[in-house]
Amino acid sequence: MSTVLTLQGVHKTYRLGAHVVPALQGVDLSVAPGEMLALTGPSGSGKSTILNLAGLIDRPDAGRVTLRGRQGAVQADTLDETAATLLRRDAIGFVFQSFNLVPVMTVEENVDYPLFLAGLAAAERRERVAQMLDAVGLREHAHHRPDALSGGQRQRVAIARALVKRPALVIADEPTANLDSHTADQVLDLMREQGHAHQAAFLIATHDERLLARCDRRIRLLDGRILEGEAA
Template sequence: MILFNQIQKTYQLGNQSVPALQGIDGHIQKGDMIALCGPSGSGKSTLLNILGLLDMDYQGEITLDGKAYPTERLAAAKVRRQKLGFVFQRFNLVPVMTALENVAYPLHLNGYSKQQQDELALQMLEKVGLGDFTQHRPDNLSGGQQQRVAIARALVHKPTLVIADEPTASLDSQSANVVIDIMKQLGHEMGTTFIVATHDPRMATRCDRSIALFDGRLANPASDIRGMSWAS
């Protein structure tokens, strides 16, 4: 479970303080796929950066599986490496690595043997339907296939939380639906929580629940997402 308690973030622009998050409270159950919704400037990216331990300059408390988020950078890097996974809009695969090598990389960072890396990476590629593409480099894969490799990479070390930033925005409808199905199925199967920032109703309406942000404040926490406005 992920718990939020009064998460606040303010940016300093010259002499002006600009509030980005204004007291976010809530909880997310293990294995849920959550749509993080709201118009541009609502605070979605700020919250993702905080949850991803990329920004630790905030007020409030976050706990993951009963443990408080770290406040020291080396400890944060360890939690990020072991407990978190990331999926990006533009895939962010290493272009000179094969699909297998891209997926195995988090295992390398966590000290797995080469044999374990290859075995676990292959298993994850098979789970996302790319067992026959292990030796393909990203430029030989379609956008949807690249995103599936990215999902396999995010999940291969069995993280507690995967943060996905607009994962379907660059995909056509067919590829987007495949990606959504894979994320939801594997998240539920593995007990991994997905938090997905999105403007895409294809993505949002398929998630388990939503968190809606407007001007840095929470609206309709854990709500039914049907009928929401999708202004970007």
């Protein structure tokens, strides 16, 4: 399969009291292994809705969401809640603007947590965590808690946590918004390097021009529709 994620003819509406708000109106997109695809557009354009559908957190009202899991392509919008949770756990990593690290856990424990949830053996977990902390340059901080780290270091922990389970897709919501330019450049280099190394597709919602310029493609949204797709 040449794509990790495909959205076909996706529509989504939300109700706000008596009002019906069209969040997506017939969106088609796909993301390939190792590709960094950026979603851009003003607030309310549909970026977060696409991330929620791609992350199996929400379902479309119409259209199809197909995700490549470990067993091959799955039409994810037809899955029940249990199956969707298992596919999300196995195939998707998340990177958030606010890092979303567990404050009472060490760096090592934060990165290990997805592997623990997946039921991997302790020896394999230790090996994978050590490899990822080496890859993101944080091996010496393994036993520190997040509050002892800088913003850039926390985001590197978040990237390590997202990639340690070797997902097909990484979903990132404004991953550089809280970082200065130098740190953002380091994080972007790391995302691209590790995405290529693991053939993980990145689907990124961002307003950050630094990030948009470094992605392979960008898709511009307005009022729930794709305005243009262009090579970055």
